[in-house]
Amino acid sequence: xxxxxxxxxxxxxxxxxxxxxxxxxxxxxxxxxxxxxxxxxxxxxxxxxxxxxxxxxxxxxxxxxxxxxxxxxxxxxxxxxxxxxxxxxxxxxxxxxxxxxxxxxxxxxxxxxxxxxxxxxxxxxxxxxxxxxxxxxxxxxxxxxxxxxxxxxxxxxxxxxxxxxxxxxxxxxxxxxxxxxxxxxxxxxxxxxxxxxxxxxxxxxxxxxxxxxxxxxxxxxxxxxxxxxxxxxxxxxxxxxxxxxxxxxxxxxxxxxxxxxxxxxxxxxxxxxxxxxxxxxxxxxxxxxxxxxxxxxxxxxxxxxxxxxxxxxxxxxxxxxxxxxxxxxxxxxxxxxxxxxxxxxxxxxxxxxxxxxxxxxxxxxxxxxxx
Ligand code: SF4
Ligand code: SF4
Numbered sequence: 001x002x003x004x005x006x007x008x009x010x011x012x013x014x015x016x017x018x019x020x021x022x023x024x025x026x027x028x029x030x031x032x033x034x035x036x037x038x039x040x041x042x043x044x045x046x047x048x049x050x051x052x053x054x055x056x057x058x059x060x061x062x063x064x065x066x067x068x069x070x071x072x073x074x075x076x077x078x079x080x081x082x083x084x085x086x087x088x089x090x091x092x093x094x095x096x097x098x099x100x101x102x103x104x105x106x107x108x109x110x111x112x113x114x115x116x117x118x119x120x121x122x123x124x125x126x127x128x129x130x131x132x133x134x135x136x137x138x139x140x141x142x143x144x145x146x147x148x149x150x151x152x153x154x155x156x157x158x159x160x161x162x163x164x165x166x167x168x169x170x171x172x173x174x175x176x177x178x179x180x181x182x183x184x185x186x187x188x189x190x191x192x193x194x195x196x197x198x199x200x201x202x203x204x205x206x207x208x209x210x211x212x213x214x215x216x217x218x219x220x221x222x223x224x225x226x227x228x229x230x231x232x233x234x235x236x237x238x239x240x241x242x243x244x245x246x247x248x249x250x251x252x253x254x255x256x257x258x259x260x261x262x263x264x265x266x267x268x269x270x271x272x273x274x275x276x277x278x279x280x281x282x283x284x285x286x287x288x289x290x291x292x293x294x295x296x297x298x299x300x301x302x303x304x305x306x307x308x309x310x311x312x313x314x315x316x317x318x319x320x321x322x323x324x325x326x327x328x329x330x331x332x333x334x335x336x337x338x339x340x341x342x343x344x345x346x347x348x349x350x351x352x353x354x355x356x357x358x359x360x361x362x363x364x365x366x367x368x369x370x371x
Contacts, residue, residue: 003045004067004123006032006115011061011087011097012052018086020097021062023109028064030196031115034153037214041327044123055091062098064110066122071110074118077102084108113192116153155191156201156210159337163209169201177201202333208343211333218269220332220343243339244283246318247274247329248302250311251290270329273346277335280345284335289314 008028010021017025028048035046053061064071072079078101087095100107102114155177156169167184177194178201179187194212199219202210208221247270249257257267274284287295289311296302301323305313309326317325319338324330336343 001043001045002123003047004035004039004119005047005049005065006119007049007051007065007068009051009053009057009060009063009065011055011058011090013055013090016090018061018084018090018097020084020086020099020108024062024064027110027112027115031112031119033196034214035116035119037216038153039119039123042125046119058087058091058095058097061087062110064115064118066118069122071114071118072100074121075102075114077114080106082108111192116192153191154196154198154212154214155194156188156212158186158188159209159211162207164207166206168204168206169210172201172204208336211331211337214328215331215333216266216269218332220336220346222343243319244285245330245335245339246299247284247286248296248299248314248316248318249286249288250314252288255288255291256286257288266329269332273332273335276346277339282339282341282345284339 006028008024010017010025032046032048039046066074071077080099080101081096082099084095084097087097100110100114102111107114158169163186165185167186169186170178170180170183175193175195176190177188179189197217199212202212202219202221205221206223208223210221212219252267256271257264270286274286277284289296296306299318301318301321302316305316305323305326313326315327315329316323317330317334317338324338325334330338332346336346339345
């Protein structure tokens with residue numbers, strides 16, 4: 001496995017640092033998690049080294065090196081200096097420290113996007129080599145179709161079919177991810193500002209219309225049942241007309257891929273979800289190359305994709321005959337959204353399902369039951 005060492009040098013005065021360095025540290029922490037998630041599948045491990053500087057070394061403070069190459073040598077940025085009140089307080093005298101000009105904007109901290117871009121560059125990866133051209137499908141209005149968006153980069157994706165343009169998500173986010181000049185209809189303008197692991201807007205969305213790219217936490221939109229509303233999916237006779245999901249996987253050791261000593265947690269999750277859905281009458285069919293090679297030939301879309309992109313595009317998810325995701329398993333939120341089902345379907349029905357403690361009140365909520 002190749003490795004990328006990101007070294008961050010910053011002022012440290014008895015365990016304290018300045019506001020600029022603090023913000024850079026936050027950006028680095030989130031970004032290194034994202035980078036590892038995106039680059040580990042490409043056999044690249046991202047390591048982190050923190051070097052604390054004393055007052056005499058302050059000119060070096062807030063410098064980031066990528067395999068010993070400074071950020072400013074990797075990217076087209078300008079380094080400036082400005083008065084830093086926070087450093088001045090820490091060292092007890094007027095102090096000037098680094099700022100950067102990046103993509104036409106001045107920053108006191110080092111923004112996450114610059115860290116990510118430099119990391120890719122340091123590894124000799126072309127922006128397009130490790131990204132997908134768009135992580136959005138035609139129903140989303142995510143705005144992240146930028147060719148520089150890493151595949152697994154955490155940010156919200158809006159399902160435009162269910163979004164009611166209430167604007168709650170826009171108001172909720174304080175990180176500039178959404179365009180505040182569009183207070184009702186959510187328009188994502190800075191996906192790179194989204195905080196890794198944050199479900200803030202998704203938790204508030206009353207229609208469960210928000211999921212997150214790269215979300216492998218098992219989180220599901222809390223109000224998804226209102227969004228998908230089983231009634232919306234009913235045919236004229238009132239019977240449920242659910243969609244079906246097919247996952248085409250690389251060759252696995254067995255049908256589920258969860259045998260052996262070290263089990264991939266993603267395979268375990270998807271296996272559990274598929275079993276639970278089956279028990280609840282929903283189809284999530286898995287095919288793996290070793291056990292069901294014919295299925296990869298007979299599905300024209302999958303066949304075409306394998307011919308053009310090879311097996312690295314697996315696992316691939318197909319809903320209603322359309323490939324909706326490649327190179328990773330669907331998250332629980334995506335499964336709920338794409339199958340247009342209530343989140344309750346991911347919870348196994350129990351014998352007491354007819355009581356008030358049925359699926360809807362046992363759907364993973366930590367709140368105690370009413371009976
Ligand atoms: S997940 Fe958090 S940071 Fe990201 S857009 Fe939503 S509220 Fe903002
Ligand atoms: S909170 Fe949900 S329904 Fe409201 S605008 Fe945002 S995505 Fe749409």
